[in-house]
Every structure is written in C-alpha cells, then in structure tokens.
Amino acid sequence: MVSRLKSLFEDPTKRPRLIVWIGVAVIGLAVLSAVGVIGTSTNWFCTEPCHVVHYDNTLAFNAGTHVKLSCVTCHEPVNGSPLTFILMKLEVAPDLIPTIAGTFHLPMNEGSYLALEMEDEYCTQCHNLDNRVVNPSKGIIIDHEAHTKKDVTCTSCHNRVAHPEESVTYVLEGDEKHENWLTMDACFRCHGLEADAAAPGACEACHPASFDLVPASHDAENWYNDFGDSGGHAAAYTEEASRVVQAVAWADGLEEVEHRAAPEMPYEQEINTCYTCHSKAFCTDCHGVEMPHPAEFVTDHGEAGLSNPDACATCHARSEAEAASGEFCNACHHPQGAPDRPWLTQHDDIVRTTGASPCFDCHNPTYCSACHVGGPEAAERYLKENAGD
Numbered sequence: 003m004v005s006r007l008k009s010l011f012e013d014p015t016k017r018p019r020l021i022v023w024i025g026v027a028v029i030g031l032a033v034l035s036a037v038g039v040i041g042t043s044t045n046w047f048c049t050e051p052c053h054v055v056h057y058d059n060t061l062a063f064n065a066g067t068h069v070k071l072s073c074v075t076c077h078e079p080v081n082g083s084p085l086t087f088i089l090m091k092l093e094v095a096p097d098l099i100p101t102i103a104g105t106f107h108l109p110m111n112e113g114s115y116l117a118l119e120m121e122d123e124y125c126t127q128c129h130n131l132d133n134r135v136v137n138p139s140k141g142i143i144i145d146h147e148a149h150t151k152k153d154v155t156c157t158s159c160h161n162r163v164a165h166p167e168e169s170v171t172y173v174l175e176g177d178e179k180h181e182n183w184l185t186m187d188a189c190f191r192c193h194g195l196e197a198d199a200a201a202p203g204a205c206e207a208c209h210p211a212s213f214d215l216v217p218a219s220h221d222a223e224n225w226y227n228d229f230g231d232s233g234g235h236a237a238a239y240t241e242e243a244s245r246v247v248q249a250v251a252w253a254d255g256l257e258e259v260e261h262r263a264a265p266e267m268p269y270e271q272e273i274n275t276c277y278t279c280h281s282k283a284f285c286t287d288c289h290g291v292e293m294p295h296p297a298e299f300v301t302d303h304g305e306a307g308l309s310n311p312d313a314c315a316t317c318h319a320r321s322e323a324e325a326a327s328g329e330f331c332n333a334c335h336h337p338q339g340a341p342d343r344p345w346l347t348q349h350d351d352i353v354r355t356t357g358a359s360p361c362f363d364c365h366n367p368t369y370c371s372a373c374h375v376g377g378p379e380a381a382e383r384y385l386k387e388n389a390g391d
C-alpha cells in the first residue's frame with residue numbers, strides 16, 4: 003500500500019492519475035463542507051437534532067408571522083462570506099456537548115440579551131419603513147424614525163416578533179417566557195414622567211386624545227373615595243412595590259449584557275406600573291406626608307399635624323366640614339364627637355353623658371382648668387387671648 007502510493011508520487015508516468023485523485027479529493031471535501039454548512043443552516047437542523055434545546059423556541063416561532071423564514075436569516079451574519087459561516091459553526095460546535103449530555107442551561111436567552119444585541123440590518127434586509135405604512139393598534143402612536151435617529155434598535159421593542167409566546171405553552175422543564183417589549187411598561191424603560199427621563203412620558207406622546215386613559219383597575223369601588231375607604235389603590239401599590247423588589251433582584255442576578263441605545267436601561271419587570279401613568283408628585287401632593295408613616299410618627303405627629311392640617315385631613319378627616327375646620331385630630335382623639343361640628347362646642351355634651359374621667363386618659367386635669375377656672379366667661383376670655391395659637 004505504502005509502496006504503491008510512493009510510486010504514484012515518484013513515477014512521472016503516473017502523474018495524470020495523481021492529478022485526478024487530488025481533484026476528486028478536493029471536490030469531495032468541497033461538497034462535504036457545502037453539505038455541512040447548508041445542512042447545518044436548515045430550519046430542520048436548527049430544530050430537530052437539537053430538538054431538546056430549541057424545542058420551545060421553535061414552538062413559539064411557528065406561532066409567528068415570520069414562520070416561512072429560515073432561522074439563519076436572523077441568526078447568522080447578514081451577507082456573511084462562506085468563511086464567516088464556517089467560523090460561526092465552529093464557534094457554536096462546543097454547544098454539542100451540553101446538548102448531548104442534557105446539561106444545557108434553561109431558560110434560553112434569559113433577560114433577552116439576544117434582542118439587546120441584535121443589529122437593525124437583520125430586519126432591514128426585508129423591512130424598509132420609509133415605504134411601509136405602519137398600522138399600530140388602536141390608540142397607540144409610534145414614531146419609528148425618532149427611535150432610529152437615537153440608535154434604538156428594532157428588537158429593543160420588537161424582541162418577540164419572530165417568537166411570540168402569548169399563545170404558546172412551554173414544555174421543557176426550566177423554560178420560561180420572556181418579557182415582551184411592546185408593552186407600555188417596556189416603553190417606560192426609556193420614557194418617563196420625571197424630568198430626567200430620556201424620552202417623553204406625557205400620555206399624548208403615545209395616545210390620541212380619544213383614548214381612555216384610566217385603566218380598569220381604577221374602577222374598583224374602594225380605589226379612592228373622599229372620606230371613605232381608599233384601601234384599594236394603597237393595596238395595589240404595596241403589591242406592585244414588592245413585585246418590583248423581586249424583579250430588581252432577578253435582574254441583578256443576570257449576566258451583564260450590552261444594552262445598546264440606553265446603557266442604564268432597566269428591564270420591563272423593574273418598572274413600577276403606577277409610575278408610568280403617575281409622577282411621584284401626583285401621589286405625594288395628595289398624601290402631603292411620607293407614606294406609610296415612619297415609626298416615630300406615632301409619638302411626634304402632633305406637631306406635623308398642627309403645622310399642616312390639610313395634609314392629614316385628606317386621609318384622616320371624617321367629613322368635609324371636619325377637613326375644612328382642620329379638626330381632623332378629633333377623628334382619633336375624640337371619636338365620640340360629631341364630625342361636622344367643632345369639638346370645642348360639643349365636648350361638654352360628651353362630658354355630660356360619659357363624665358370627665360375618660361378624658362384624663364390623655365389630658366392632665368389642669369388642662370380643663372386652663373379654661374374652666376372662673377367658668378365659661380374665663381373660658382371665653384382664654385379663647386380670645388389665645389386666638390391664633
């Protein structure tokens with residue numbers, strides 16, 4: 003065998019045969035590589051052999067509008083040379099080991115880092131938004147050009163365009179659905195109502211005048227009531243705030259990824275929904291004080307209350323009259339009193355029915371005598387002298 007090969011190289015009369023064999027070998031290799039590259043670029047290859055890994059992603063892909071496309075349109079370099087493809091296949095080759103061993107990490111593409119990194123050229127291969135009329139859903143305004151100008155990529159918003167997940171039930175254990183960035187919360191990763199936001203948060207930027215701006219949650223009977231139960235919005239906020247705390251912890255645990263357009267961009271889940279429609283001032287202007295009350299407030303609320311009674315009346319007054327008179331302290335301190343009359347003019351009625359002893363839970367007996375020594379006249383005089391205190 004060795005000697006026959008040797009003669010093939012050394013014997014000049016056998017040169018033509020040598021050339022033929024080399025030719026066959028080169029063509030064979032070329033065909034093999036082509037079959038390899040093309041074969042590993044088919045949707046079949048991306049899904050079936052690697053079925054175990056990409057099963058759920060393909061289920062989602064099949065539910066989308068781009069289902070007729072080849073996976074490589076978006077997942078291999080645009081207009082790449084054959085060499086780029088080969089290098090890319092080699093780069094992902096080590097993934098075979100965890101695929102076969104079943105030790106791969108799920109969920110895939112956690113945090114949607116692929117969408118954060120994907121360049122526009124994948125989409126603009128086909129889409130030219132200068133020529134296409136965009137028909138957004140009813141009530142939504144979108145300005146594509148404004149975003150392109152600021153280097154906001156297509157998949158910063160259309161992250162699930164090729165793999166929509168709403169109607170898909172995932173089957174692989176450990177797999178999870180991704181965030182969808184076509185939601186209002188996701189717009190508010192950049193847009194915002196506070197002065198330091200990168201883009202405008204005013205409703206009219208994205209909604210026409212006819213759009214109903216109040217969400218269904220606010221129809222709840224106890225959402226907000228003047229002088230009644232307003233626990234609905236308070237409970238919704240408390241729940242939302244604790245959900246956000248968990249989301250921030252989740253995002254902190256993700257591997258660092260390059261956020262194009264906005265380096266500090268948070269994830270959709272990290273956005274507190276209340277603050278997409280409401281500035282923080284909207285809440286504090288109504289509350290007037292820090293909510294929930296700080297712990298020390300139990301003992302030092304008297305001063306804060308007397309200096310800004312309106313702020314407390316929003317929540318503590320039992321009637322409009324009580325709010326207007328600034329007598330909201332009575333709601334807690336003299337709950338027996340009628341809420342539509344000043345306490346001073348009815349405390350005597352209460353003393354007549356209950357006696358004075360319950361009063362001394364809080365008042366020192368000398369408190370009464372400041373007004374009562376000398377009878378009602380002294381009391382009137384005291385009031386005049388202390389008017390404005």
Ligand code: HEC
Pocket residue numbers: 045048049056059060062063068071072073074075076077110111113114115116117118120157160161162163164165180
């Ligand atoms: C029209 C473009 C497009 C096509 C075609 C496409 N994908 Fe994707 N794919 C994307 C985008 C964009 C993402 C990033 C999604 C994200 O980060 O939220 C993605 C993400 C993925 C992921 C990561 C997991 C996930 O669901 O986010 C896998 C795996 C995947 N694609 C596989 C495939 C397979 C297999 C095919 C063919 C059957 C395919 N893709 C076809 C655009 C495409």
Ligand code: HEC
Pocket residue numbers: 066067068071075076124125126127128129134156157160163
């Ligand atoms: C190979 C061509 C091709 C590529 C690449 C492609 N699309 Fe499409 N896309 C289409 C066609 C065709 C339609 C259907 C016709 C239409 O709506 O314009 C479509 C529809 C859409 C729609 C409307 C329907 C829907 O599902 O919401 C959006 C949005 C969209 N594409 C965004 C993208 C984005 C973002 C990318 C890049 C990740 C992308 N496309 C890549 C061809 C492509």
Ligand code: HEC
Pocket residue numbers: 122125126129131134135136137138139140142144146149150154155156157158159160184
């Ligand atoms: C800032 C977010 C954002 C960016 C960036 C963005 N889009 Fe859109 N796009 C939207 C929204 C929102 C809609 C309306 C979707 C709806 O109402 O269902 C839309 C609609 C579309 C539609 C029309 C869908 C239809 O049914 O008429 C196409 C096509 C589209 N976008 C493609 C693209 C492409 C291509 C890019 C990148 C060049 C891009 N978009 C960048 C948010 C964005």
Ligand code: HEC
Pocket residue numbers: 143144145148149152154158159183184185186188189190191192193200201202207208263264267
């Ligand atoms: C990655 C950041 C980012 C995301 C996400 C984003 N935007 Fe924007 N948006 C911008 C920037 C930046 C501008 C330009 C602001 C400027 O020109 O001052 C803008 C401007 C706009 C404008 C024009 C507003 C005006 O009055 O000039 C509209 C409309 C808009 N965005 C809608 C949306 C919608 C709808 C979404 C969610 C689907 C969205 N944006 C998500 C960054 C973003």
Ligand code: HEC
Pocket residue numbers: 142184185186187189190193202203204205206207208209214215216217218278279280
């Ligand atoms: C940057 C763009 C943008 C701005 C600014 C914006 N929205 Fe939206 N809004 C959206 C998008 C996109 C949707 C549809 C997707 C969804 O339902 O999350 C939406 C949906 C809604 C809905 C219907 C969904 C629901 O939760 O009931 C309401 C109500 C709404 N917006 C109110 C407002 C109000 C109030 C403001 C102003 C304080 C505002 N929006 C500002 C983009 C925006």
Ligand code: HEC
Pocket residue numbers: 226230231232233235236237239240276277280284285286288289293294295316317
């Ligand atoms: C129109 C006035 C008003 C506005 C605006 C308002 N609140 Fe309130 N808030 C109240 C009242 C009244 C209560 C007392 C609720 C009760 O117990 O009945 C309250 C209570 C709360 C509490 C409960 C405090 C506790 O410890 O029990 C929280 C939290 C809260 N609000 C959050 C918010 C947030 C966040 C916003 C803005 C998105 C907001 N509120 C806007 C009037 C308002």
Ligand code: HEC
Pocket residue numbers: 215216217220225226235236238239242275276277278279280
């Ligand atoms: C999709 C937009 C949107 C979201 C999200 C939203 N709100 Fe509102 N909210 C509104 C609008 C619009 C109004 C009416 C504002 C006005 O009249 O000025 C309102 C009014 C209110 C009021 C005053 C009620 C009244 O009758 O005047 C309170 C309190 C409130 N919201 C609390 C919250 C809290 C707490 C959250 C979060 C759990 C929240 N909102 C989330 C849009 C929203």
Ligand code: HEC
Pocket residue numbers: 288289290291293295299300303304306307310313314315316317318
């Ligand atoms: C936004 C509504 C709101 C405003 C404004 C408000 N409070 Fe309260 N306050 C509450 C709620 C709700 C509770 C009950 C808290 C609880 O049970 O956890 C409360 C409890 C209290 C308590 C009882 C504390 C305890 O531990 O029993 C005092 C005292 C008090 N408030 C005083 C004030 C004073 C004084 C002001 C004005 C400076 C004020 N509050 C403004 C909602 C409010």
Ligand code: HEC
Pocket residue numbers: 300301302303304305306307308314318330331332333334335
């Ligand atoms: C929400 C109910 C509530 C309201 C409204 C309220 N208080 Fe009180 N206040 C209490 C309670 C409960 C205590 C008893 C606290 C303790 O000692 O644990 C208290 C105690 C006090 C004390 C004694 C503090 C101490 O050192 O023990 C003073 C003084 C006082 N309140 C003044 C006021 C004044 C003035 C107002 C109106 C501006 C007011 N409070 C409104 C519930 C209220």
Ligand code: HEC
Pocket residue numbers: 331334335336345346349350352353358360361362363364365
């Ligand atoms: C829970 C504690 C508490 C109890 C019980 C209580 N008070 Fe008071 N009372 C207060 C506080 C606090 C103030 C406000 C102190 C201030 O203005 O400096 C006040 C104020 C008053 C005032 C002055 C009102 C004004 O407009 O200046 C009168 C009068 C009064 N109380 C009478 C009574 C009588 C009578 C009783 C028994 C029926 C009673 N109080 C029971 C806590 C209490």
Ligand code: HEC
Pocket residue numbers: 346347348349350353354358361362365369370371372373374378381382384385
């Ligand atoms: C701020 C001054 C003031 C304080 C403090 C005060 N009172 Fe009075 N009191 C009055 C005035 C003024 C009247 C007359 C009210 C009226 O006629 O409406 C009155 C009337 C009364 C009457 C009816 C007396 C009669 O002759 O008809 C009784 C009983 C009474 N107070 C008990 C108390 C007790 C008990 C306390 C202490 C817990 C107290 N008062 C603290 C101002 C005060």
